[in-house]
Amino acid sequence: MIKIDQYFDPAGWQKFTQAAEGRETPFLVVDLNRIKIKYNEMVNLFPTAKIHYAMKASPAVEVINLLADLGSNFDCASVYELDRVLDSGVDASRISYGNTIKKAKDVKYAYDKGVRLYATDSEADLKNIAEFAPGSNIFVRILVEGSDTAEWPLSRKFGCHPNMAIDLLIQAHELGLVPYGISFHVGSQQRDVAAWDDALAKVKYMFDWMLNEEHIKLQMINLGGGFPANYLSEVNPIQVYAEEVKRYLSEDYNEDDMPEIILEPGRSLVGGSGVLVSDVILISRKSQTDLKRWVYTDVGLFQGLIETLGEAIKYPIYTPKMETSTSQGTVVLAGPTCDSADIMYEETGYQLPQELEIGDKIFWLTTGAYTNSYSSVEFNGFPPLDVVYVD
Numbered sequence: 249m250i251k252i253d254q255y256f257d258p259a260g261w262q263k264f265t266q267a268a269e270g271r272e273t274p275f276l277v278v279d280l281n282r283i284k285i286k287y288n289e290m291v292n293l294f295p296t297a298k299i300h301y302a303m304k305a306s307p308a309v310e311v312i313n314l315l316a317d318l319g320s321n322f323d324c325a326s327v328y329e330l331d332r333v334l335d336s337g338v339d340a341s342r343i344s345y346g347n348t349i350k351k352a353k354d355v356k357y358a359y360d361k362g363v364r365l366y367a368t369d370s371e372a373d374l375k376n377i378a379e380f381a382p383g384s385n386i387f388v389r390i391l392v393e394g395s396d397t398a399e400w401p402l403s404r405k406f407g408c409h410p411n412m413a414i415d416l417l418i419q420a421h422e423l424g425l426v427p428y429g430i431s432f433h434v435g436s437q438q439r440d441v442a443a444w445d446d447a448l449a450k451v452k453y454m455f456d457w458m459l460n461e462e463h464i465k466l467q468m469i470n471l472g473g474g475f476p477a478n479y480l481s482e483v484n485p486i487q488v489y490a491e492e493v494k495r496y497l498s499e500d501y502n503e504d505d506m507p508e509i510i511l512e513p514g515r516s517l518v519g520g521s522g523v524l525v526s527d528v529i530l531i532s533r534k535s536q537t538d539l540k541r542w543v544y545t546d547v548g549l550f551q552g553l554i555e556t557l558g559e560a561i562k563y564p565i566y567t568p569k570m571e572t573s574t575s576q577g578t579v580v581l582a583g584p585t586c587d588s589a590d591i592m593y594e595e596t597g598y599q600l601p602q603e604l605e606i607g608d609k610i611f612w613l614t615t616g617a618y619t620n621s622y623s624s625v626e627f628n629g630f631p632p633l634d635v636v637y638v639d
């Protein structure tokens with residue numbers, strides 16, 4: 249069982265409990281101030297990098313406005329996210345279109361709105377960009393290792409082999425686009441810092457090849473996301489990630505020749521800002537002698553906890569009775585819908601107090617990323633997740 253002071257100081261925790269007071273569960277409380285602290289920390293750790301917030305982690309207007317005011321850039325996954333960030337008054341020069349899967353008409357839409365920085369990983373998409381976003385800056389996403397040490401891997405679907413990426417950069421040049429740089433994503437919640445080392449070695453090889461063989465000087469490396477949030481499993485502090493990544497870069501490039509660096513944090517910026525508050529609906533056992541209790545809460549995979557699929561992301565779970573409990577036992581945690589996939593944790597072996605009762609509150613910590621945007625619209629008739637913002 250966790251202790252709440254591992255995650256919050258008393259004043260920080262009080263903000264969440266105050267916002268939760270008297271409100272109908274389930275809902276997510278987001279402390280915007282915690283996002284601000286994380287953003288400033290990232291800027292201090294990478295003072296020369298450009299931060300493009302990966303909007304999909306939490307595309308809420310409140311979060312976008314905050315980061316826009318702090319000077320962040322944005323990476324959008326769709327024209328809908330693009331509209332959202334433009335509506336917040338962010339100039340198109342601060343926005344990249346990082347999704348490699350997009351319709352030709354969406355490329356045109358983004359270009360008409362002023363976006364000039366596009367990711368790609370295929371010839372068909374590149375040709376669309378050449379036609380509908382002429383002259384734009386292109387970065388090609390490469391496939392990298394790291395899926396076995398990332399808790400939410402993003403492998404296979406995105407990126408291409410470095411040799412193909414080189415072909416695409418050459419083709420971009422021939423099509424009148426600017427072959428601007430290379431991107432990768434080592435997988436979300438990446439526990440192994442060395443994953444960036446492997447990826448950057450591939451990038452260095454490509455930079456050298458393009459210069460020596462094609463006389464094209466690439467200008468930018470996009471290191472993607474993957475930086476961790478504070479879940480149950482142990483990770484290095486973000487400072488260690490920053491030190492190591494900067495060391496890999498300085499081994500490959502001289503100071504006066506350092507490419508522009510883009511970072512696309514999502515989870516690490518907003519994860520720690522959220523606490524999902526739920527009630528226990530039912531506690532039962534499957535037989536008289538069953539050692540495990542089944543604890544059903546009024547949140548589940550369809551109210552924002554989709555990243556518990558395969559028990560991938562292990563959220564810290566807190567209930568006030570942990571402070572006084574004298575005995576704990578293993579539980580299975582499941583959601584409220586009539587879908588048997590709606591089980592959050594069965595194998596992980598979460599421990600909750602034996603004193604837990606129906607109607608008690610369960611707090612899901614570190615739920616600021618990939619929760620509200622993933623919540624279903626009306627599966628089983630349940631409404632989308634309610635969100636409260638505090639600062």
Ligand SMILES: *Cc1c(COP(=O)(O)O)cnc(C)c1O
Pocket residue numbers: 302304305323346347433435436437472473474475512513514515516
């Ligand atoms: C999802 C995504 C990110 C954010 O990744 P995190 O691990 O949440 O930081 C960054 N870049 C791209 C292209 C993404 O698709």
